[in-house]
Amino acid sequence: MVVVGDSSGPGEDPRGRAESRMQSRVLCALRDHGPQSRPELGAQMGVSRTTVGVEVGRLVTLGLVREQAIGGGPPGAGRRSTVVDLSPDIRFVGVAVGVTEMAVAVTDGHLAVLEEWHGPCELAQGPDVVLAEVVTRARALLAASGAEVPWGLGIGLPGPIDFAAGAPVAPPLMPGWDGHPVREQLARALGCPVVLDNDVNLMAVGELHACSGAGGDLLFVKMGSGIGCGVVVAGRLHRGSNGCAGDIGHVEVVAGDGRRCACGSTDCLEAHAGGAALLREATAAAERGDSAWLAQRLATRREAGAEDLELGDLGEALAAGDRVTATLLREGGRRVGHVLAGLVSFLNPAVIVVGGRVSGLGHVLLAEIRSATYRRSLPQATRDLRIVLSELPEQGGVVGAAHLVSDVVLAPATGVGDTPPHL
Ligand SMILES: [Zn+2]
Structure with missing residues (x-):
């Protein structure tokens, strides 16, 4: 694990670092489970109160943790209990960059979003323009949250990433980004540790953070123009030996019709069930006159200068009871479910979260994904399996990004060979 950026700046730098594995465990427990008394913390971690007391005392000195009296009563009016919590000064920045849009958020130590910005961003303008925008937005949001310095920044890009190098690798949708040292450039500009990963992995971590019942085994399926999957096993992101784990969009479907994929x-x-494919099929159905509703909408779109239908049109068509659209989505959901059934047999996850813009079309798709997955899997593997829509459609990427870098900042003492969750 290589982390660029040094939080130990000038003498007045408020950002402390954990010194031991036990301190890292205390910090991650506070991040994930909120403020607790010393005895609660000890019970949760399975260590003695004395051990917790020593580590908490040290973390208070380092400025990472504070203790606060609760239960009222003026000072000196008898015994009061105290709770331990992360320092309120901690700020993480999470950034999720898409092909045409960007989200930037500032969180506290618990990864609660304090400030956020969503806006347009043309990835094709290249790394210098886009990363300058990231830095400007991050600084403005930090200031709005009452902080000057970030403790760490996580960023996701929509393409293959060399995680160890902190740079994109031959990204098909990102001209000018191949090999660009994104992590180093941002770490230099902001003076904090930076973690770079692909957008689907970040969303998987964000969902894991939001989904306390996942128990650490979770698949996140992103259905956008293409289809990708983030794989979390035993609480850790599984990236694979070349960072390609979860690239399910290019798994061959059963009984296909030979249609070409962009790859x-x-x-x-994804040539059958990705958003771009669904829109192509819907447009073709409209041109053939299979659906009067779609044909009329396509005519309206073309009068306005567009070529194809948009995803929002499919949502409206569904709501209007258009059968052709419902059949298209059911067919797509069935194909996704077939592939997921293979993953369920292989990994036995507790939760599969379906997200991305296509998932916004709702329950027709989800119902078909569920039914195909359950039908094609062994009962033992699906006994407790939950297949759900994303709980964080707007914030999954930025929260996941903040989570990834928080592991680097709060748990640096775990070291290589026993990497903290998600790294
Ligand atoms: Zn392909």
């Missing part, structure tokens, strides 16, 4: 192969899952 050059045929009958890939």
Whole structure:
């Protein structure tokens, strides 16, 4: 694990660092479970009160933790209990960059979003323009949250990432980004540790953070123009030996019709069930006159200068009871469910979260994904399996990004060979 950026700046730098594995455990317990008394913390971590007391005392000195009296009563009026919490000064920045939009958020130590910004961003303008925007937005949000310095920044980009190098690798949708040292550039500009990953991995971590019942085994399926999957096993992101784990969009579907995928192969899952494929099919159905509703909407779109239907049109068509659209989505959901059934047999996850813009079309799709996944999996593997829509459609990426970098900042003492969760 390589982290660029040094939080030990000039003497007045308020940002402390954990010194031991036990301190890292205290910090992560406070991040994930909120403020607690010393005895509660000891019970949760399975260590003695004395040990907790020593570590908490040290963390207070380092400025990472504070203790506060609760239960009222003026000072000196008898015994009062105290709770331990993360320093209110801690700030993480989470950034999720898409092809045409960007989200930036500042969180506290518990990863609660304090300030956020969503706006347009043309990835094709290249790294210098886009990263300058990231730095400007991050600084403005930090100031609005009452802080000057970030403790760490996590950022996601929509393409393959060399995690160890902190740079994109031959990203198909990102001209000018190949090999660009994103992590180093941001760490230098902001003077804090930076973690770079792909957008789907960040969303998987964000969902894990929001989904306390996942128990650490979770799949996040992003259905956007393409289809990707973030894989969390035993609380850790599984990236694979080349960072390609979860690239399910190019798994071959059963009984395909030979249609071409953007990757050059045929009958890939996303060529059948990705958002771009669904829109192509819906547009073709409108041109053939299979659906009067879609044909009318397509005519309206073309009068306005567009070529194809948009995802929002499919949502409206569904609401209007258009059967062609419902069949298209059911077919797409069935194909996604087939692939997920293979993953369920292989990994036995507790939760599968479905997100991305296509998932916004709602329950027709989810119902079909569920039914195909359950039908094709062994009962033992699906006995407790939950398949749900994303709980964080707007914030999953930024919260996941903040979570990833918080592991680096709060748990640096775990070291290589026993990497903290998600790293
Ligand atoms: Zn493909």
